[in-house]
Amino acid sequence: MPDLLFLSHRIPFPPDKGDKIRAFRILEHLAARYRIHLGCFVDDADDWAHQDILKKMCAEVACFGLPATTARLRGLRGLVTGAPLSLATFAHSGMAAWVRRTMASVAPEVVFAFSSAVGQYIIDANVGSARIIMDFVDVDSDKWRQYAESAAPPMSWIYAREARRLLAFDRRMAAKADGAVFVSEAEAALFRSLAPEVAAKTHAVANGIDGVYFSPDHKFPSPFTGTGPHLVFTGTMDYRPNIDAVMWFVTDIFPLVLRLTPNATFTIVGAKPTQDVLNLAKIPSVFVTGRVNDVRPFLRYADVVVAPLRMARGIQNKVLEGMAMARPVVVTPQGLEGIDARHGVELLVAATADDFAAAVHAAAQPDAGRLGAAARDLMLNAYAWSSQLAVLDRLLQS
Numbered sequence: 001m002p003d004l005l006f007l008s009h010r011i012p013f014p015p016d017k018g019d020k021i022r023a024f025r026i027l028e029h030l031a032a033r034y035r036i037h038l039g040c041f042v043d044d045a046d047d048w049a050h051q052d053i054l055k056k057m058c059a060e061v062a063c064f065g066l067p068a069t070t071a072r073l074r075g076l077r078g079l080v081t082g083a084p085l086s087l088a089t090f091a092h093s094g095m096a097a098w099v100r101r102t103m104a105s106v107a108p109e110v111v112f113a114f115s116s117a118v119g120q121y122i123i124d125a126n127v128g129s130a131r132i133i134m135d136f137v138d139v140d141s142d143k144w145r146q147y148a149e150s151a152a153p154p155m156s157w158i159y160a161r162e163a164r165r166l167l168a169f170d171r172r173m174a175a176k177a178d179g180a181v182f183v184s185e186a187e188a189a190l191f192r193s194l195a196p197e198v199a200a201k202t203h204a205v206a207n208g209i210d211g212v213y214f215s216p217d218h219k220f221p222s223p224f225t226g227t228g229p230h231l232v233f234t235g236t237m238d239y240r241p242n243i244d245a246v247m248w249f250v251t252d253i254f255p256l257v258l259r260l261t262p263n264a265t266f267t268i269v270g271a272k273p274t275q276d277v278l279n280l281a282k283i284p285s286v287f288v289t290g291r292v293n294d295v296r297p298f299l300r301y302a303d304v305v306v307a308p309l310r311m312a313r314g315i316q317n318k319v320l321e322g323m324a325m326a327r328p329v330v331v332t333p334q335g336l337e338g339i340d341a342r343h344g345v346e347l348l349v350a351a352t353a354d355d356f357a358a359a360v361h362a363a364a365q366p367d368a369g370r371l372g373a374a375a376r377d378l379m380l381n382a383y384a385w386s387s388q389l390a391v392l393d394r395l396l397q398s
Contacts, residue, residue, distance in 0.1 A: 184338025
């Protein structure tokens with residue numbers, strides 16, 4: 001098999017959060033066709049234990065530690081060097097040296113870079129005849145632009161600087177790559193508008209779902225007590241869009257839900273909750289789990305899966321997972337980006353607090369099971385990883 005250099009800003013195992021799910025599924029897909037030389041960073045001490053699993057899939061695995069506790073300090077170096085803070089956070093001399101050695105000794109046929117953060121290791125490198133696929137996932141520069149619009153100085157200035165400098169880097173990186181990949185057609189279209197010079201090689205490769213793993217047929221003990229209905233939100237809880245979503249839900253939406261459904265509970269499931277998120281558990285009927293070993297029991301027994309995202313980017317795995325588990329899902333328009341599901345057929349869509357509360361109440365009714373059944377059918381028929389990654393296969397062969 002030909003060789004492929006795969007660079008990722010996080011170790012792609014376990015696939016328990018958005019970027020790691022996508023990275024792992026792509027790695028797994030490519031490992032059937034290439035000898036993989038994987039270079040990645042580890043920012044969670046618990047993840048060092050997973051190297052052996054990846055070594056069974058790859059010809060070589062090189063992990064470099066980048067503790068999350070020093071991420072902010074590393075990022076601030078960009079203010080001195082002029083680099084985007086996102087790239088400065090992941091700048092590492094050991095990774096740079098390993099990439100140079102691997103390019104020289106292996107001469108891979110393909111270089112696959114997962115996120116702008118690792119694009120810095122190949123943008124000025126001599127890659128020979130290697131085909132470069134740059135998976136940006138989302139247009140992160142636009143995320144920083146949105147942050148700048150909602151923040152006060154001095155953070156608004158820093159966010160605006162990051163938006164400008166990261167977009168400039170991403171345009172240069174896309175120009176070098178043979179293919180620039182995004183997680184949804186909406187993200188790809190946005191990048192084409194921002195970087196028209198690379199529009200022809202900008203493509204959407206959407207996320208998929210493992211319908212066998214995320215299946216309501218699995219038997220678990222219920223994690224809930226009481227009659228419910230039980231409402232569930234899943235996600236990594238130090239991520240700003242997720243924090244904003246649950247804060248908005250608890251503050252503006254959940255009180256309206258309780259007027260309609262007094263026994264409702266709201267459970268926030270996900271690792272690394274910030275103090276603001278933990279404080280929500282002080283409110284009656286609101287629960288915060290922190291890290292769990294398996295999110296599926298919470299989805300399996302949820303009466304409604306909610307995704308009240310106001311600053312979402314790309315495809316939301318939390319929505320795909322809830323739908324695959326045949327649960328009624330209520331989502332904002334932002335959270336539905338890249339998912340071809342119909343309001344009132346496979347899920348419910350609501351934009352305002354009043355409408356979202358009404359939709360949650362409707363989704364908690366006994367006849368809402370039809371939504372969950374239709375949602376699972378859609379996931380099985382249109383969102384299998386193999387069909388989603390067929391676009392990537394075509395890019396590698398062209």
